[in-house]
Amino acid sequence: MKIAIVGAGLTGLSCAMELRDYNPTIFECCDVGGLLSYCDRGYRIEKFYHHFFRWDEDLLDLIKRLGLSSRVVWKVTRTGFMINGKVHPLNTPIEILRYPHLSLFDKLKLAIFTLKSRGRDYTFYDDVGVLDGIRDELGERLLNNFFMPLLKAKFGENYDKVSYAWLLARVAIRSNRKLRGEELGYLKGGFWQLVERMAEGVEVIKKRVDNVGYLNGKFYIRGTEFDAVVWTAPLPLLDKKIAEMLELPKINYQSSICALLGCKESFSDLYWINVDNAIFGAIIEHTNFMPFEDYGEHLIYLASYTTPEGDLFKMSERDLANLYLKEFERLGMDRRKVRWIKVFKARYSAPIYETGYLKKIVPYRTKLKGFYLAGMFSKPNYPERSMNGSVKAGIEVARVLKEDFGLS
Numbered sequence: 088m089k090i091a092i093v094g095a096g097l098t099g100l101s102c103a104m105e106l107r108d109y110n111p112t113i114f115e116c117c118d119v120g121g122l123l124s125y126c127d128r129g130y131r132i133e134k135f136y137h138h139f140f141r142w143d144e145d146l147l148d149l150i151k152r153l154g155l156s157s158r159v160v161w162k163v164t165r166t167g168f169m170i171n172g173k174v175h176p177l178n179t180p181i182e183i184l185r186y187p188h189l190s191l192f193d194k195l196k197l198a199i200f201t202l203k204s205r206g207r208d209y210t211f212y213d214d215v216g217v218l219d220g221i222r223d224e225l226g227e228r229l230l231n232n233f234f235m236p237l238l239k240a241k242f243g244e245n246y247d248k249v250s251y252a253w254l255l256a257r258v259a260i261r262s263n264r265k266l267r268g269e270e271l272g273y274l275k276g277g278f279w280q281l282v283e284r285m286a287e288g289v290e291v292i293k294k295r296v297d298n299v300g301y302l303n304g305k306f307y308i309r310g311t312e313f314d315a316v317v318w319t320a321p322l323p324l325l326d327k328k329i330a331e332m333l334e335l336p337k338i339n340y341q342s343s344i345c346a347l348l349g350c351k352e353s354f355s356d357l358y359w360i361n362v363d364n365a366i367f368g369a370i371i372e373h374t375n376f377m378p379f380e381d382y383g384e385h386l387i388y389l390a391s392y393t394t395p396e397g398d399l400f401k402m403s404e405r406d407l408a409n410l411y412l413k414e415f416e417r418l419g420m421d422r423r424k425v426r427w428i429k430v431f432k433a434r435y436s437a438p439i440y441e442t443g444y445l446k447k448i449v450p451y452r453t454k455l456k457g458f459y460l461a462g463m464f465s466k467p468n469y470p471e472r473s474m475n476g477s478v479k480a481g482i483e484v485a486r487v488l489k490e491d492f493g494l495s
């Protein structure tokens with residue numbers, strides 16, 4: 088039984104671990120770890136900011152199985168909103184009460200909406216646009232002064248295409264906050280440790296897969312015959328002929344750009360600041376989450392979400408670095424305190440959870456026997472693509488494949 092897995096991100100690696108007895112071959116065009124890969128500065132730091140949550144059961148179970156539990160650190164993190172250049176911390180009830188851009192009535196409405204979100208059937212709202220949904224339920228002020236900056240930070244120019252079902256599902260999973268802020272987890276030293284252990288003993292061929300041949304029930308990748316293929320890379324990169332045979336729904340993706348800065352000084356005491364009206368939607372200060380001493384400098388991500396076809400994504404890393412530095416300076420950062428900056432781009436970093444998205448979620452089995460799809464477009468990655476969702480998708484697709492081929 089010969090199995091190929093395309094993509095060595097968390098989905099591909101967790102699938103390979105589950106199929107280890109059958110020696111699957113992974114094809115990976117870039118870095119093992121995918122979106123979780125790192126940048127080496129003498130220490131290792133993720134190219135894109137990452138943390139996990141208490142309810143990420145599959146990820147935490149995997150960390151345990153790989154003997155990494157002692158590296159897990161939990162911290163209550165502090166977040167805020169930057170509006171017109173001023174940062175408003177929004178963690179404790181007092182900070183929320185002091186926030187000037189919402190009335191007390193709106194804050195109460197928001198609190199009730201958050202409490203009500205758990206246990207609500209969000210699927211009913213799949214065809215409702217997020218802006219209409221918020222406007223109808225919470226009113227124009229909450230839409231403009233609270234949700235709009237968050238939606239823009241999360242989806243860039245696609246913010247108005249998102250479904251209200253997504254927002255309700257997302258509020259439900261993120262409403263489990265402590266009184267002082269949100270508790271987040273990290274692997275002390277970095278997620279590369281997880282990726283490295285997952286990849287141990289797995290055959291990874293560092294080649295891009297552009298074509299998948301199919302003849303008489305067999306698949307052909309780079310001249311080798313396979314009985315089964317698990318595709319975990321973004322769907323727009325799937326071989327067009329195979330995609331046509333599978334009759335897949337069109338899933339639009341967003342892109343991510345993260346500038347990572349090494350700084351002499353901290354920008355604020357918050358981990359996460361959502362920024363209104365800027366080129367990047369969030370300022371994420373990693374060293375307000377993990378200790379400065381682990382790195383010897385302050386690490387700050389400036390994160391944007393955009394479209395693969397957009398002008399911002401098309402810019403070179405160098406031009407983006409200049410643009411982001413200029414913008415960060417406008418928002419109050421002293422440029423002389425920035426030691427270095429590196430820009431990382433991911434063309435297809437997540438599906439856009441557009442109206443009608445729930446009907447498009449792609450099952451693991453496809454119309455082509457032996458060809459499987461799992462990744463950010465799979466059910467465990469709704470309403471939010473996550474490390475946990477990708478680990479779970481990898482495990483689940485491997486189980487489905489084993490069942491189909493009668494493997495134990």
Ligand SMILES: Cc1cc2nc3c(=O)[nH]c(=O)nc-3n(C[C@H](O)[C@H](O)[C@H](O)COP(=O)(O)OP(=O)(O)OC[C@H]3O[C@@H](n4cnc5c(N)ncnc54)[C@H](O)[C@@H]3O)c2cc1C
Binds near residue numbers: 139
């Ligand atoms: C900016 C950002 C921040 C995030 N922060 C968090 C967070 O804080 N917490 C959290 O839980 N999750 C976070 N995530 C999500 C998390 O990173 C992903 O859900 C997860 O890593 C995706 O894993 P994957 O294997 O499904 O996809 P990917 O990591 O995208 O892996 C797919 C792999 O396929 C490879 N590939 C693509 N095309 C081909 C081809 N043709 N041939 C061969 N190989 C190919 C790619 O190089 C890649 O390695 C974040 C994502 C982004 C973009």
